[in-house]
Amino acid sequence: MSDFEPTIIAFVCNWCTYTAADLAGTSRQAYPQNVRMIRVMCTGMVDPQYIIKALLEGADGVLVSGCHPGDCHYINGNFKARRRIKLLKEILPRFGFEPERLRLTWIGASDGIQFAETMRELVAQVKTLGPSQAKLKMVI
Numbered sequence: 001m002s003d004f005e006p007t008i009i010a011f012v013c014n015w016c017t018y019t020a021a022d023l024a025g026t027s028r029q030a031y032p033q034n035v036r037m038i039r040v041m042c043t044g045m046v047d048p049q050y051i052i053k054a055l056l057e058g059a060d061g062v063l064v065s066g067c068h069p070g071d072c073h074y075i076n077g078n079f080k081a082r083r084r085i086k087l088l089k090e091i092l093p094r095f096g097f098e099p100e101r102l103r104l105t106w107i108g109a110s111d112g113i114q115f116a117e118t119m120r121e122l123v124a125q126v127k128t129l130g131p132s133q134a135k136l137k138m139v140i
């Protein structure tokens with residue numbers, strides 16, 4: 001399983017984490033190529049259906065990342081996201097996915113280094129979990 005390269009879908013807030021990703025790139029902070037970023041205006045608009053759909057369609061891990069609590073540009077979108085992700089982690093096993101495949105982080109616009117570190121950690125963690133069950137079923 002050592003050649004397994006996970007596919008990570010990252011829903012990132014336009015104002016914070018997307019900017020941090022941009023900063024990581026311009027600062028030449030290396031991070032794995034496994035991440036497919038989807039820019040959203042706020043983590044509060046990430047419907048749990050998007051996350052489940054991503055996992056069912058073959059993502060090995062999903063990241064939702066936005067502004068730190070208190071910094072959301074839409075006042076409380078990240079608090080809504082936090083509540084949704086907490087509940088979603090509880091029901092993910094019913095879909096056959098380990099809760100560790102889903103992560104919520106707060107990465108501010110100036111945290112390019114933290115963004116790169118988070119991506120490296122997440123990819124390493126998902127590698128230890130192995131391919132998602134949905135992906136295995138697609139191959140068969």
Ligand code: FES
Nearest residue numbers: 013042066067073
């Ligand atoms: S605007 Fe960034 S999480 Fe709401």
